[in-house]
Amino acid sequence: MTVHVAERKGASEVREGRVPFETVLKECTAFIFVTPLDDTTRNMIDEAELTTMKPSALIVNVGRGGVVNEKALAQALKEGKIGGAGTDVFENEPATRETSPLLDPEVPNISLTPHVAWYASSTVNGTISTQKANLEGWVRGKPQNVVLQGKQADPLHE
Secondary structure (H helix, E strand, O other): OOOEOOOOOOOOOOOOOOOHHHHHHHOOOOOOEEEOOOOOOOOEEEEHHHHOOOOOOOEOOOOOOOOOOOHHHHHHHHHOOOOEEOOOOOOOOOOOOOOOHHHHOOOOOEHHHHOOOOHHHHHHHHHHHHHHHHHHHHHOHHHHHHHHOOOOEEEEEE
16 A cells, blocks of 8 residues: 655645645545644535545545535545545534434445544554553663654654
């Protein structure tokens, strides 16, 4: 799998390590949004962007409701313009059938969960265990699970 980080929508310049927003829409299959909601991200994914995506595209929004236009997403799923979607955030919280078109039972290929869906006891215990092991590794001078950007650097001396 190739992972792309999209440049901001409408950006005049593409920063190093990023791919133009429009290129990502055309070329990628899975889209994961962890974007905050502000004036530049509201309805960032709307009808035009959904139409640009591949019919096999999958959208996951775990950032903020309102980043993906819910009405356009529901329609794209009904029309088979994209393959599927999952979200745990809604434009209006708490979401109801009256406030969110995504809760319409006629919308296919969508998974909806509470925003705390990750909070299972096994996830919490795994997170605690991993954090403990990471800290102990760091103290021993043998860091693990280190994410580096750009050229491979020495995580102990950054």
